[in-house]
Amino acid sequence: MTHIIVIGGGLTGLFAAVVAAEQGASVTLAMKGRGGLSLSHGCIDVLDRSAPSRSLSLLPEHHPYKLTGKANLKDAISRFRDLMRHAGYPYTGKISRSMSILTALGTIKRTSFAPSGIARGNISSSGSIVLGNFLGFRDFYPTMIQKQARKAGVKIVKVIDLPLLDQPNYRDAYSTDYAHLFEDTEWREEVIRMWRPLLPGVKRLGLPAVLGFQSHCEILEDLEDSLGIEIFEIPSLPPSVPGLRIERILLQQAEALGVRVIEGAGVIGRIDGRSRGKRVAGLVLHSTGRTVQLDADVVLLATGGILNGGLVSQQNHRIRESVFDLPVHHPNNRSDWVGLSLFHRQAYASAGICVNAHMQPLGLDEKPMFNNLFAAGGLLSGACRSLDGCRQGIDLATAYCAINEALR
Amino acid sequence: MSSLSTQVLVIGGGATGLGIAWDAALRGLKVVLIEQSDIGQGTSGRHHGLLHSGGRYALSDPVTARDCASENKILRQIAPHTIEDTGGLFVATPADPVDYPDRWFSACSQLNVPAQEISLSTMLEREPLLNPRISRSFLVQDASIDSFDLAHALVKGIEEHGGVVLLRHQLASLIRHQDRLVAAKIIDLSTGRSLKLSTSILINATGPWAKTTTAMAGIDLPLALGKGTLIAMSHRLVNTVVNRCKPPSDGDIIVPVGTVSIVGTTDVPVKEPTSLEIEPWEVDLLLAEGDLLLPGLRDSRPLRTWAGIRPLYQPTESNDSQTRSLLRSHVVLDHEETDGLQCFISVIGGKLTTFRLMAEETVDLICDKLEIDQKCSTASTPLPNKMGKFYSLPSRLEKLEHQDPLASSDQIVCECELVTRSDLELALENATAGTDLDDLRRDLRMGMGPCQAGFCSYRSYAISSERSSKPPSLKELCNFLDERWKGIRPVAWGSTLQQMELSRRIYLDLLAANQDSEDCP
Numbered sequence: 001m002t003h004i005i006v007i008g009g010g011l012t013g014l015f016a017a018v019v020a021a022e023q024g025a026s027v028t029l030a031m032k033g034r035g036g037l038s039l040s041h042g043c044i045d046v047l048d049r050s051a052p053s054r055s056l057s058l059l060p061e062h063h064p065y066k067l068t069g070k071a072n073l074k075d076a077i078s079r080f081r082d083l084m085r086h087a088g089y090p091y092t093g094k095i096s097r098s099m100s101i102l103t104a105l106g107t108i109k110r111t112s113f114a115p116s117g118i119a120r121g122n123i124s125s126s127g128s129i130v131l132g133n134f135l136g137f138r139d140f141y142p143t144m145i146q147k148q149a150r151k152a153g154v155k156i157v158k159v160i161d162l163p164l165l166d167q168p169n170y171r172d173a174y175s176t177d178y179a180h181l182f183e184d185t186e187w188r189e190e191v192i193r194m195w196r197p198l199l200p201g202v203k204r205l206g207l208p209a210v211l212g213f214q215s216h217c218e219i220l221e222d223l224e225d226s227l228g229i230e231i232f233e234i235p236s237l238p239p240s241v242p243g244l245r246i247e248r249i250l251l252q253q254a255e256a257l258g259v260r261v262i263e264g265a266g267v268i269g270r271i272d273g274r275s276r277g278k279r280v281a282g283l284v285l286h287s288t289g290r291t292v293q294l295d296a297d298v299v300l301l302a303t304g305g306i307l308n309g310g311l312v313s314q315q316n317h318r319i320r321e322s323v324f325d326l327p328v329h330h331p332n333n334r335s336d337w338v339g340l341s342l343f344h345r346q347a348y349a350s351a352g353i354c355v356n357a358h359m360q361p362l363g364l365d366e367k368p369m370f371n372n373l374f375a376a377g378g379l380l381s382g383a384c385r386s387l388d389g390c391r392q393g394i395d396l397a398t399a400y401c402a403i404n405e406a407l408r
Numbered sequence: 409m410s411s412l413s414t415q416v417l418v419i420g421g422g423a424t425g426l427g428i429a430w431d432a433a434l435r436g437l438k439v440v441l442i443e444q445s446d447i448g449q450g451t452s453g454r455h456h457g458l459l460h461s462g463g464r465y466a467l468s469d470p471v472t473a474r475d476c477a478s479e480n481k482i483l484r485q486i487a488p489h490t491i492e493d494t495g496g497l498f499v500a501t502p503a504d505p506v507d508y509p510d511r512w513f514s515a516c517s518q519l520n521v522p523a524q525e526i527s528l529s530t531m532l533e534r535e536p537l538l539n540p541r542i543s544r545s546f547l548v549q550d551a552s553i554d555s556f557d558l559a560h561a562l563v564k565g566i567e568e569h570g571g572v573v574l575l576r577h578q579l580a581s582l583i584r585h586q587d588r589l590v591a592a593k594i595i596d597l598s599t600g601r602s603l604k605l606s607t608s609i610l611i612n613a614t615g616p617w618a619k620t621t622t623a624m625a626g627i628d629l630p631l632a633l634g635k636g637t638l639i640a641m642s643h644r645l646v647n648t649v650v651n652r653c654k655p656p657s658d659g660d661i662i663v664p665v666g667t668v669s670i671v672g673t674t675d676v677p678v679k680e681p682t683s684l685e686i687e688p689w690e691v692d693l694l695l696a697e698g699d700l701l702l703p704g705l706r707d708s709r710p711l712r713t714w715a716g717i718r719p720l721y722q723p724t725e726s727n728d729s730q731t732r733s734l735l736r737s738h739v740v741l742d743h744e745e746t747d748g749l750q751c752f753i754s755v756i757g758g759k760l761t762t763f764r765l766m767a768e769e770t771v772d773l774i775c776d777k778l779e780i781d782q783k784c785s786t787a788s789t790p791l792p793n794k795m796g797k798f799y800s801l802p803s804r805l806e807k808l809e810h811q812d813p814l815a816s817s818d819q820i821v822c823e824c825e826l827v828t829r830s831d832l833e834l835a836l837e838n839a840t841a842g843t844d845l846d847d848l849r850r851d852l853r854m855g856m857g858p859c860q861a862g863f864c865s866y867r868s869y870a871i872s873s874e875r876s877s878k879p880p881s882l883k884e885l886c887n888f889l890d891e892r893w894k895g896i897r898p899v900a901w902g903s904t905l906q907q908m909e910l911s912r913r914i915y916l917d918l919l920a921a922n923q924d925s926e927d928c929p
Contacts, residue, residue, distance in 0.1 A: 039910065041918050105866070107882070109920040138819035138829070141870035147880050148873070152923075171808070171828075172820050235918060237866060307909040313901040315692070315706070335688050338900040342893045342912060343886060343922045348905060349912070386916040 001026045002407055005283055005294060007267055007323060008302035008310070010035030011392060012377030014250035015080060016300055016399035021257035023407050028294060029259050030285055032266040035247065036308045036378070041235040042209065042242020044077060044396065046095055046112035048389025053095045062382040065390070067357050068397040076400030077113065077393070084115070087249040088217050092119040100124060102206065104140060104236035106148025110389060115242055117220050118209065121232035123154050127204035132162040136170040137178065139237045140208035156206075160198055165190050178210035179241045182219050192226045202229050209233035209242050216245060264288055267323045271295075278371050298372045298406040301361070302399065305378035306348060313337070319351050321379065326353045326361045326369060329381045345384050352381030359402035374402040409593075409602045414440040414572075416774060417592060417607035419579050419621060421445075422452035423555060423760050425613030426562035426573075427767035427786075433569035434789060435771060435782035440605060441566065442577040442594055446847065448559040450681075451615045452760060454716025456638050456663045456672040457555060458649060459483060460761040461496055461548035462521035466512055468656055470519055472737045475762045477521045480549055482764060482787050489793045490557040494664055496550025496649035497531065498523070499542045501700045504654040509544040512653060516548075523548050535646050537702050550649035552665050555760055556850065561791040568792060576842065577603075582610070582624040582752075589625060589743075589752040598842040609774055612754040616681035616717035622754060627747045629754065632722040635683060635715050636673040637690040639698075639899065642711040642858055645669040650701050658690075659697025667801060667857070668711055671698040675718070684715045686898040710899035711858065712892075721756045738766045740773060751777070799853045801826060821871070822864035824857020829871060836872055845869060845888035860892045862911040866919065882921055889915060 002025045006017045009031030017029040047065075049055040056065055056073075065073060074095060081091045093099055093113035099122045100108045108123060121129075131142035146156040165187055168177035181187055199205065211233060212219040224231050235242055254261060265287035273279030282295040303310030303323060311328060312320045319330040319337075330351035331337060337348035353361050353375060360368035361375045376398035378385075385391040416432045418425045421443025429441040443449075462477035484491060500509050516523040524547045531545040532538060563573050576597040583591040583604075591606040612621045622629040644664050652660040663670045674690045691713065695706040721739040738758030743749045753773060758766045768784045775782055804826040811818060818828045835851050836843075845868055848854060854868060855861030865888055873880035889911065896908055915921040 039913050045917070103919045105870075105882075105919040105921055106880070107920040107923040109923065136819060138821065138867055141867075141874055144870040144873040144880060148882070151879060170819055172823070237863060237914060237918070240918075305909075307906050307913065313905045315695070315901050333688075334901055335898075337905070338897050338908065340894075340897075341886075341890045342908070342915065343890070346912070348900070349909070386912050387922075389917075391917060 002297045003028070003295065004298040004300060004406060005030060005296045006300045006302055008035065008304060008308075008377070009033075009263075010302065010304055010308060010377065010395070011037055011040070011246065012304070012395040012399045013300075013302035014247065014254060015396055016302055016376060016403050017259050018083060018250055018253045018257060019079060019400060020403045020407065021254060021259050023403065025407055027254070027257075027259040029254060029261045030265040030267065030283075031261070031263050032309065033264075036304055037243040037247040038239040039307070040240055040243040040392070042115060042240060042246060043101070043111040043118060043235075044080070044091065044093070044113035044392040045389040046073070046077070046393035048098075048110050048387075050098055050110070051096055052098060052112055060382070062354075064380050064383055064394045064398050067355065067359070068401040072401045072404075073393060073397040076396040079400060080396050081113065083253060084246070084249060087253070089245060089249060090116050092116050102145065102149060102154065102234055104145065104208070104234050106145035106152070108152050108154065112393070115245070117211065117216065117231070117233045118235065118242065120204075120230060121206055121234060127230060128155065128157045129204050129206055130157050130202045131159045131206045133159050134164055134178065134208065135161055136167060137173065137208065139175060140234070142206070145234070160202070162198065163194050165194070174239055175208065175210045175236060175241045176239050176244070178208070179212055182210065182212040183215055188219065188222060192223065196227060199227055199229060204230045204232065206232050206234055209235040209240070211241075213241065213245055213248060262287055262292070265292070270324060278368075280370050280373050296372070298374065300402055300406060301373065301375040301379065302377045303379055305352060308378060310377075310379035311352060313348065319348070321353055324361075324369070324373070327364050328353055345387055349386060350382060350384045352379050354381055358405040359398060360405075372406070374406050376402040409604050411604040411606065412440070413606040414438050415608045415778065416440070416611060417442070417605055417609070418611045418613055419592070420450075420613035420615060420617070421447040421559070421573065421575065422450050422613065422615050423448070423558065423562075423763040424452075424615065424755050424758065424766055425611070426559055426566065427763040428611055428613060428755065428770050429566045429571050429573070430562045431764075431767040431771040431784060431786050432774065433566050433571035434785050435775065435780070437771075437774070437778075437780070439566070439571040440574065440607075441571065442574045442579065444576070444578040444597070446575055446850065447563060447573075448556050450617075451716045451718065452555050452559065454714055455555065455636070455760060456661065456670040457552050457665045458661065458663050458761075459491055459551040459553040460759055461523075461550045462519065463496065463498055463512075463516060463523060463546075463548040463550070464651060464656060466515040466519055466521055469737060470515070472759065472762070473515075473521055474519045475737070475765055476759060477519065479762050479765050480551070483553070483761070484551070486786070486789060487558060487561060487791045490554050490561060490791075492552045494550065494552050494648050496548040496651060497535065498546040498548060498651045498653040499531070499538065499701065500544040500653040501539055502541050502543070503700055504652060508655070509546070509653050513546065521548070535648055535650065537645055537704070538650065539701060539703050544653060546653065550651070552649065552663055553760065554665075558760075558791075561793065564792040579621065579624070584625060584749065587748060588750045598840075607751075608778055609751045609753065611770065611774075612752070616719045618719055618754055618756055620681075622743070625743070625749055625752060627743060627749065629756075630722045631756065632720045633678050633681060633683070634718040634720060635676045635678045636718060637676075637686050637694065637713060637715045638670050638672040639691060639694050639713050640665075640668040640670050640711045641705065642668060642709040645702055645705065645708065652697075652701065659694040662698060662701055671695070671705070678717065681717050683717070686713050686715055688898065691898050709903050711904070712860065712895035713898045714895055719756055738762060740766065740769050742773060799825070821867045822852075822854040822857070824859055824864075825853040825855075827852045827854045827864065832868055832871055833875070836875055844884050845872070846891050848872075849888070855888070855892060859907060860896055860911070861889060862907065862914055865889055866914070885921060
């Protein structure tokens with residue numbers, strides 16, 4: 001049985017660990033901190049175009065999608081959707097045509113796949129929209145959304161104040177605090193009783209994406225059935241409840257499949273195997289005060305980019321890959337990393353390591369550094385994920401591709 | 409065009425102009441001050457917040473040193489609420505000239521700049537992070553002063569004494585009648601309307617723009633501009649102002665201000681008052697020099713940077729291209745004497761610490777010219793304490809601690825600076841037309857902490873749009889975020905760059921703030 005160590009607990013690492021375990025590998029998942037899912041919107045951005053699958057061929061040569069190919073991207077997404085569906089959290093969407101959803105700013109965002117609760121907010125779906133306001137929730141402002149959406153030609157009929165019972169502390173409550181409340185059945189019944197008289201004539205109600213964690217679909221169904229309306233969610237500021245739902249489902253899946261999860265474990269060393277130093281024989285991990293040595297047949301780096309710690313940018317004009325110190329492609333002068341505006345294309349954002357079509361990190365000689373080392377997700381170079389809207393698509397496709405190559 | 413008349417018209421709402429207007433108003437003169445943006449937006453708001461003991465200039469510029477020492481005492485009396493008495497240290501690191509401390513110490517004694525040598529163990533007890541290889545250490549009376557508090561107090565004082573302060577009013581032209589300056593044409597930038605202001609005397613207190621101002625009267629002013637860059641480190645690394653005991657140079661000071669420490673300063677000759685671009689070498693130099701004072705400083709997180717322009721009077725043709733060597737003392741220039749134009753005075757240079765003294769000299773001259781016999785009383789008149797330190801973290805925390813956590817209007821909008829929704833709503837209520845998020849930031853300190861507005865921008869934009877009758881403009885949100893972005897760019901590496909990337913995740917991936925192409929860059 002192949003033993004694979006996956007480093008990183010974000011979307012890429014979790015998905016890779018599950019896929020590898022399903023294919024019969026023995027998997028260890030080492031996470032230094034919490035992965036980046038709590039910062040995401042919970043949707044799968046494939047490419048910010050109206051028809052992503054048709055636009056893939058127009059991407060530059062070094063874009064990660066060019067390495068994985070369209071087939072792997074499609075398979076990866078369908079694998080991901082299967083996993084989510086089996087966990088009772090189905091995603092809808094098409095790779096051939098983007099959907100447009102309302103953001104918490106009232107702008108329109110394109111994405112390819114969304115959990116059905118979010119996808120129901122697709123602005124091209126029928127049914128006039130009403131937004132619900134949770135008084136005192138500081139991360140959702142429906143009246144502003146209504147005004148901004150009007151500029152984009154989306155009509156929101158009205159905003160209705162919806163009372164909640166036993167509000168979380170108004171002062172500093174986040175989405176997650178509200179999501180915990182919705183998990184409570186009795187609390188929900190009480191809230192439904194309070195809301196019912198407030199919603200006559202409402203067909204489609206938009207709420208902040210806080211409708212529970214593991215029981216989300218049940219909660220949504222419960223609210224919709226009892227109130228006789230359609231409800232959709234709008235993701236807001238981190239911590240993201242939809243992102244955390246994915247994290248929870250993938251972790252549960254991983255554990256069910258026998259993946260050994262080591263939390264709080266940073267890689268502090270590499271054990272080189274023979275075959276002329278081209279093999280990683282194992283890793284040294286540091287976890288809660290002790291050091292563990294693990295043998296590996298295959299290692300997958302899924303440590304993320306600049307935000308998540310896979311890439312470390314330094315004052316000395318260097319961007320370093322944090323585990324193996326692999327060569328990172330980036331502009332040589334740090335003043336070229338960041339553009340004049342937050343909204344511009346940033347050179348640092350597409351910095352990263354280069355891999356071949358097998359997802360093996362390349363050395364400066366453009367040959368694989370190690371035969372059994374693979375990389376996927378945010379630390380790969382060649383894509384401006386925020387502006388091109390391709391973050392989760394790359395994570396899934398490269399993770400899927402890397403596992404297939406690694407276990408071949 | 410409407411017209412108004414006054415006795416004294418002051419151009420420029422920095423410490424110099426406000427100080428002059430305050431002094432003039434106290435002496436019973438009719439005074440109007442105009443400022444093209446907001447108060448303290450030029451050099452006055454772009455320094456390290458140091459109330460000089462005088463030590464810095466003891467050897468290089470004795471006049472300024474003596475003025476600083478005496479003004480330091482006065483400001484502690486008249487504006488204590490703007491000052492945090494941190495005390496200051498002058499320390500000699502192994503990199504500094506060995507003979508300097510003794511020469512410096514005797515100069516201090518001669519100039520009445522209080523300084524006292526302390527033992528290294530006493531120094532390290534007080535500031536444990538300082539370089540243990542420091543060989544000499546002297547205690548001085550430096551302090552940290554909040555120039556915005558000071559400016560606000562001055563505005564309040566001016567208005568209480570009948571003076572008028574007009575913000576967002578720009579000088580368009582100067583009107584002369586033969587050899588006299590008689591009026592100024594002014595544009596109200598928020599409405600676009602013009603205004604003619606006749607005045608008995610006009611004071612040019614426009615700092616780095618002084619040359620532009622005199623040019624409107626056909627006068628060429630010999631003014632040198634020196635850019636100084638500063639870095640705010642994200643932690644309060646010291647509780648005392650720490651100076652290098654060596655001739656003034658780049659990166660010779662660290663000032664604790666609230667929750668941050670400010671490392672200063674470079675001095676780069678520039679041509680324009682708007683040349684505020686920060687070079688990577690300046691940042692590297694400041695961190696390297698700061699690291700000599702506080703080993704490890706360069707590895708701690710820089711929060712943001714800014715630059716200010718020092719206006720320095722350079723009367724004779726000098727071959728010295730360095731602005732560092734120019735004297736820091738101020739000049740009150742009577743253009744009747746230098747250029748034959750009556751009723752026009754330029755006030756140039758000086759330090760924030762000596763603003764009151766500059767004002768006294770200027771208004772003495774004004775009174776002379778207007779033949780008014782009124783003595784200066786600013787040295788003994790306390791400045792109004794407009795709002796106390798309401799925005800400081802301790803007082804905000806105190807307020808929150810005693811409040812009902814479920815009070816519905818008190819969500820924390822900005823976690824870093826503990827700005828609540830009611831603080832923001834109050835500021836919005838009092839706001840004048842044209843107030844944007846960046847103006848609110850200056851009033852509330854919103855967005856100035858470690859996350860540099862990543863979270864509060866969305867919330868404050870939403871709250872202000874919900875209250876406004878106008879359709880929301882994402883431009884305001886984008887501009888606000890970009891204003892923060894600009895100051896972080898020069899220190900964009902490590903955790904600072906991670907923070908910037910988090911903001912991009914929020915405003916691009918999550919909120920698609922760039923989707924309205926009309927509004928966003």
